[in-house]
Amino acid sequence: MMRRAKISVIGAGNIGGECARSIAMKELGDVVLLDIPSKDKPELHMPKGKALDLACCGPVENFDARITGTFDYKDIEGSDVVIVTAGVPRKPGQSRDDLVAINAGIVKNVAQNIKQYAPNAIVIVVSNPLDAMVYVMWKVTGFPAHRVLGQAGALDVARYKTFLAMELGCSVEDIQGLLLGGHGDDMVPLPRLTSVNGIPIQDLLPEAKIQACVDRAKVGGGEIVKLMGTSAWYAPSAGTIEMVEAIVRDKKRVIPCAAYCEDEFAVKASNDGKGLFVGVPCVLGAKGVEKIINFKMNDTEQKFMNESISHVKDLIGSTVKLFPELA
Ligand code: APR
Numbered sequence: 001m002m003r004r005a006k007i008s009v010i011g012a013g014n015i016g017g018e019c020a021r022s023i024a025m026k027e028l029g030d031v032v033l034l035d036i037p038s039k040d041k042p043e044l045h046m047p048k049g050k051a052l053d054l055a056c057c058g059p060v061e062n063f064d065a066r067i068t069g070t071f072d073y074k075d076i077e078g079s080d081v082v083i084v085t086a087g088v089p090r091k092p093g094q095s096r097d098d099l100v101a102i103n104a105g106i107v108k109n110v111a112q113n114i115k116q117y118a119p120n121a122i123v124i125v126v127s128n129p130l131d132a133m134v135y136v137m138w139k140v141t142g143f144p145a146h147r148v149l150g151q152a153g154a155l156d157v158a159r160y161k162t163f164l165a166m167e168l169g170c171s172v173e174d175i176q177g178l179l180l181g182g183h184g185d186d187m188v189p190l191p192r193l194t195s196v197n198g199i200p201i202q203d204l205l206p207e208a209k210i211q212a213c214v215d216r217a218k219v220g221g222g223e224i225v226k227l228m229g230t231s232a233w234y235a236p237s238a239g240t241i242e243m244v245e246a247i248v249r250d251k252k253r254v255i256p257c258a259a260y261c262e263d264e265f266a267v268k269a270s271n272d273g274k275g276l277f278v279g280v281p282c283v284l285g286a287k288g289v290e291k292i293i294n295f296k297m298n299d300t301e302q303k304f305m306n307e308s309i310s311h312v313k314d315l316i317g318s319t320v321k322l323f324p325e326l327a
Helices: 014-025 046-055 096-117 130-141 153-168 207-218 220-228 234-248 264-270 299-322
Strands: 006-010 030-034 067-070 081-084 122-125 148-150 253-261 276-285 288-292
Touching: 006 014, 006 096, 014 030, 014 046, 014 234, 030 046, 046 067, 081 096, 081 234, 096 130, 096 299, 122 130, 122 234, 130 148, 130 253, 130 276, 130 299, 148 276, 148 288, 153 207, 153 220, 153 234, 153 253, 153 276, 207 220, 234 253, 234 276, 253 264, 253 288, 264 276, 264 299, 276 299
Parallel strands: 006 030, 006 081, 030 067, 081 122, 122 148
Antiparallel strands: 148 253, 253 276, 276 288
């Protein structure tokens, strides 16, 4: 008999709720939704309410999954995977980096609890600014790097492919593409490695149109923040669940994730000889990040990658300024 996976979601807001729903719909495991009590309305129990609402989709959607809501970290004990979406999202005019002061403290607190209550879990961080928050998670938990990763590339590459498919008038299913780097406006989409079922994108679209899709992907998150007044949640959750599925089903999918790099993609050379977390192609399976696929970029790509790494480095610098113990 196979035990169902236990997947905890810390932060039961927009992304957390949608993650819980997708986990149940795909029957990836049982879900624990954890959040904090509302300061204004302490009589409410939002995660319990959301869990109950989601559980009642079961008979309609035909899924078997236990979904529970809690304020108590004890309930995440034995989790195989923990998804961290706790923190504030962006408002119009804010960059992801503007969230560091508030979210670093939140993620630090979440990490201490994961370390205590789910010491064997694989942790997927979604809170922004992503690359720095993964670093905080890794530092505080002390977990081996292959069990701490960040969701960014799965989303960013999905946006990139969506915009290309819109431009080409073809199915998103037939677009292959890769995007590396940090989860900021200097992320690195790679048109050289983008194709429609193997047909190079350069043979299908003029350079200016490809560049427009690249540029739109880079600021795709901001475009949605401007429209909605808060940040996106459907595609961020879809990206996260793609990673969870690869892990829980041991699929060995190759997905760009924020993973701990040293010599890969010349990370150390751009970061004073130190490793850091940045978006790179990873083989995801039951052990978490089972392998980072390192390949040689051309000079222009590496230049963009270096700029992105240097941005992540600055972001970690501002995080450490706030919390010197994380150095
Ligand atoms: N512990 C647990 N949960 C917390 C904590 C904490 N210390 N602090 C805040 N939260 C919860 C909030 O109560 C809220 O329910 O995190 C949830 C965040 O949900 P939303 O505000 O809806 O934000 P969401 O859109 O889901 O984004 C969450 O992911 O992509 C990033 O930039 C985004 O940092 C943001 C995060």
